[in-house]
Amino acid sequence: MATAFKPKHQRLVLILLAFAALIAAGLLAAWALRNQASLFYVPVQFAADPPAPGRAVRLGGMVAEGSLKTQADGVTIRFAVSDGEAVVPVTYSGIVPDLFQEGSGVVAEGHLQPDGTFRADNLLAKHDESYVPRELEDMTAAQAKQTVAETFQ
Amino acid sequence: MIANFGLAALWLAAALAALQCLAGFAALRGEGQALAGVVRPVAVVQGALCIAAFAALLLAFVWSDLSVALVAQNSHSAKPLIFKLAGAWGNHEGSMLMWVSIMAVAGGLIALVERRLPEPTILATLGAQAFVGLGFYAFLLFSSNPFERLDPAPAQGMGLNPLLQDVGLAFHPPTLYLGYVGLSVAFSFAVGALLTRQVTPEFARVMRPWVLGAWIFLTIGITAGSYWAYYELGWGGWWFWDPVENASLMPWLAGTALLHSASVLASRDALRAWTIVLGVIAFSMSMVGTFLVRSGILTSVHAFAVDPERGTFILALLAIYIGGALALFAVRAGTVAEGERFALMSREGALVVNNVALSAILGIVLLGTLYPLVTEALGFRVSVGPPYFNPVSAVFAIPMLLVLTVGPLLRWRRDRFERVRGPVILIGIVLVAVLAAVAFFYGIGLLPMLGIALAAGIAVASFMPLRGRSLRRLPLPVWGMAISHFGIAVALFGMAADSAFTQERLIAAGVGQATEVGPWQVRLDSVRPVAGPNWTAIEGRLLAQYQGGAVYELTPQARSFWAPAQETNESALLTRWNGQLYAVLGEEAEDGRWQLRVWWKPFVTFIWYGGLLIALGGVLALIGRVTGDLRRRFARRKIAARHVDAMA
Numbered sequence: 125m126a127t128a129f130k131p132k133h134q135r136l137v138l139i140l141l142a143f144a145a146l147i148a149a150g151l152l153a154a155w156a157l158r159n160q161a162s163l164f165y166v167p168v169q170f171a172a173d174p175p176a177p178g179r180a181v182r183l184g185g186m187v188a189e190g191s192l193k194t195q196a197d198g199v200t201i202r203f204a205v206s207d208g209e210a211v212v213p214v215t216y217s218g219i220v221p222d223l224f225q226e227g228s229g230v231v232a233e234g235h236l237q238p239d240g241t242f243r244a245d246n247l248l249a250k251h252d253e254s255y256v257p258r259e260l261e262d263m264t265a266a267q268a269k270q271t272v273a274e275t276f277q
Numbered sequence: 278m279i280a281n282f283g284l285a286a287l288w289l290a291a292a293l294a295a296l297q298c299l300a301g302f303a304a305l306r307g308e309g310q311a312l313a314g315v316v317r318p319v320a321v322v323q324g325a326l327c328i329a330a331f332a333a334l335l336l337a338f339v340w341s342d343l344s345v346a347l348v349a350q351n352s353h354s355a356k357p358l359i360f361k362l363a364g365a366w367g368n369h370e371g372s373m374l375m376w377v378s379i380m381a382v383a384g385g386l387i388a389l390v391e392r393r394l395p396e397p398t399i400l401a402t403l404g405a406q407a408f409v410g411l412g413f414y415a416f417l418l419f420s421s422n423p424f425e426r427l428d429p430a431p432a433q434g435m436g437l438n439p440l441l442q443d444v445g446l447a448f449h450p451p452t453l454y455l456g457y458v459g460l461s462v463a464f465s466f467a468v469g470a471l472l473t474r475q476v477t478p479e480f481a482r483v484m485r486p487w488v489l490g491a492w493i494f495l496t497i498g499i500t501a502g503s504y505w506a507y508y509e510l511g512w513g514g515w516w517f518w519d520p521v522e523n524a525s526l527m528p529w530l531a532g533t534a535l536l537h538s539a540s541v542l543a544s545r546d547a548l549r550a551w552t553i554v555l556g557v558i559a560f561s562m563s564m565v566g567t568f569l570v571r572s573g574i575l576t577s578v579h580a581f582a583v584d585p586e587r588g589t590f591i592l593a594l595l596a597i598y599i600g601g602a603l604a605l606f607a608v609r610a611g612t613v614a615e616g617e618r619f620a621l622m623s624r625e626g627a628l629v630v631n632n633v634a635l636s637a638i639l640g641i642v643l644l645g646t647l648y649p650l651v652t653e654a655l656g657f658r659v660s661v662g663p664p665y666f667n668p669v670s671a672v673f674a675i676p677m678l679l680v681l682t683v684g685p686l687l688r689w690r691r692d693r694f695e696r697v698r699g700p701v702i703l704i705g706i707v708l709v710a711v712l713a714a715v716a717f718f719y720g721i722g723l724l725p726m727l728g729i730a731l732a733a734g735i736a737v738a739s740f741m742p743l744r745g746r747s748l749r750r751l752p753l754p755v756w757g758m759a760i761s762h763f764g765i766a767v768a769l770f771g772m773a774a775d776s777a778f779t780q781e782r783l784i785a786a787g788v789g790q791a792t793e794v795g796p797w798q799v800r801l802d803s804v805r806p807v808a809g810p811n812w813t814a815i816e817g818r819l820l821a822q823y824q825g826g827a828v829y830e831l832t833p834q835a836r837s838f839w840a841p842a843q844e845t846n847e848s849a850l851l852t853r854w855n856g857q858l859y860a861v862l863g864e865e866a867e868d869g870r871w872q873l874r875v876w877w878k879p880f881v882t883f884i885w886y887g888g889l890l891i892a893l894g895g896v897l898a899l900i901g902r903v904t905g906d907l908r909r910r911f912a913r914r915k916i917a918a919r920h921v922d923a924m925a
Binding site: 134135137138141142145146148149150152153154156157160161163164180182194197198199217218219220233246 | 511512615618619620621626629632633634636637638640641644645648649652659660661662664665668669672673783784785846861862863864866867868870872874
């Protein structure tokens with residue numbers, strides 16, 4: 125097939141194919157991003173306009189004080205994620221990340237279940253004590269929410 | 278005291294960089310010739326001063342000189358020495374100093390050893406290297422001074438994040454930085470070649486060892502980083518498509534493409550303009566990576582700092598250097614003559630496929646990494662993860678890997694399919710047979726299935742170029758190619774096997790209780806407290822029996838550090854040739870049971886063995902290139918000497 129072209133045409137064909145492939149990559153990426161990106165919610169958005177059950181989303185906020193409970197199987201936990209205005213109940217099975225505790229920031233990856241609890245497949249806690257600024261301790265809830273929104277994506 | 282010395286060395290180095298930049302570019306014009314002689318010596322001295330500055334910072338950390346703000350923030354006198362040293366670069370300022378130092382040392386090395394290119398090209402290259410360096414000196418001195426003092430000095434430092442107190446991680450950032458910054462050399466060579474209109478095969482041959490060196494370090498850095506995330510984070514995953522990981526992957530993708538296009542330019546004098554563009558892109562990706570990690574704009578699970586001023590600074594540098602280089606390219610591209618032609622069916626054709634596919638994957642990763650930033654600016658937050666990256670990059674990775682099986686068999690310039698029909702049919706049979714066997718015996722996902730089949734095909738194909746050749750006389754770079762390609766097969770197999778066959782068990786186990794995971798029976802034997810130099814821990818003793826045979830011991834820990842106070846889970850790994858048993862100890866449940874998470878991950882280690890093989894291939898190729906160059910130099914000197922003798 126290639127021998128049907130003159131060398132000059134082959135070069136042109138090559139350049140066109142390369143461009144076509146790169147443009148295709150861009151279009152494919154754009155299309156996939158629209159479909160695959162999971163949205164980030166804070167609890168107040170969750171309460172106002174919840175995502176469809178089963179859709180992969182991320183929920184970020186502070187682990188509400190006094191809400192962390194371990195279930196009978198010893199590995200499932202329930203806790204509430206709060207942003208000072210709304211609260212979402214979350215369940216998670218597994219070993220919690222190192223810096224996960226009541227009052228700290230968390231991002232839960234998972235989906236909303238029909239019963240209104242958020243089922244987390246993965247918990248992301250901050251990894252570094254200087255990651256969320258120390259000022260967080262004496263922050264108002266609204267500021268804390270803002271900080272969480274800024275520090276996690 | 279030592280901090281003052283370091284700061285002085287840094288200022289002096291910056292001043293020399295300014296001189297090097299001016300003199301290097303002035304030498305391009307007639308009237309600047311007088312300055313040409315100073316460029317090389319200045320580059321060498323600049324490198325030496327940077328080493329001195331970095332050594333000063335290391336000493337400040339070793340001596341725990343708490344009057345230096347950086348030491349006070351990141352070190353603690355009770356810390357083991359290796360982590361005191363690692364503390365020097367495990368933070369923003371120190372790592373930027375390391376960046377500048379590596380860049381200056383690379384410039385000094387070019388000045389010392391590189392004699393193959395026309396002198397103006399080298400001078401322009403050194404000028405460009407200093408020009409890029411200057412931006413980072415400004416960044417260091419004006420917004421990230423590593424030698425800033427505290428008065429009065431605090432009594433004790435704050436310590437290093439315990440997660441970062443790990444020997445592997447101590448050497449991870451320097452390795453990646455050598456890779457990132459090594460690509461700046463490719464950038465400078467590309468600018469130098471454009472400025473002096475010397476885009477020649479010789480230029481590619483000179484640039485290639487530098488790219489190869491940077492690429493080796495990137496490969497090792499990514500492999501090590503992946504293993505670190507795997508055992509340290511305790512999630513059992515080895516790649517998270519985290520922005521920080523992507524930041525190291527993107528320069529690697531561009532560097533890999535550059536390596537292949539440079540070999541086309543060096544051997545065949547084709548792909549001239551494209552190689553230049555890739556040189557610019559590769560270093561751009563290093564800077565994008567640095568921007569993402571250092572600006573705090575994408576604070577991910579790995580992120581370190583939140584400081585908009587720094588981000589803006591790096592972004593400005595990025596715009597100046599990349600914009601400048603691309604503008605220069607736009608002006609000069611017309612003067613880069615069209616290279617040699619080649620047929621689609623040829624080694625060059627296959628390498629073009631490699632380059633296009635790698636560029637496409639690079640674009641996909643870049644878009645996926647930046648998309649959350651763009652949407653955030655538009656007011657809604659998203660996150661992009663494996664459901665996007667895996668299938669979309671596979672669309673381009675699979676054809677690339679298929680072409681990889683055949684490309685090295687093809688001849689340069691023009692080839693016929695008939696000539697390679699035998700090997701191609703053999704590789705095709707292996708591929709289809711493995712695919713059919715896997716599909717028949719295991720019900721696994723499409724991507725892992727394709728991965729295993731491709732791995733088998735590439736493993737066979739990688740050694741095909743060696744057939745019919747004398748193995749003793751085979752040049753090292755050809756061995757390097759075969760081994761690197763084989764490494765891809767090995768890594769691919771590990772990835773596919775891990776994602777298809779991993780088994781997991783999560784229980785709350787009482788002492789004495791046993792559970793099964795895959796071929797293993799795992800029993801929680803005891804739980805006891807242990808203490809380390811700056812931590813205490815609860816250690817679980819697990820007894821694991823493989824298929825009713827030998828019993829092994831694993832001791833995962835839940836550690837508490839006290840400077841700074843932090844908890845970590847230290848996973849325990851048990852490696853067999855055919856996989857790893859991975860155990861994590863969690864918290865104590867109220868009734869005295871312990872959370873225990875155990876994975877059996879068949880062939881997961883092949884991922885990192887593969888990564889190391891890829892790097893090893895690079896090392897062999899580098900040795901082959903450098904010794905070849907030395908031999909030629911030696912021969913040339915001998916001829917010159919004989920010539921002088923004859924004259925006498």
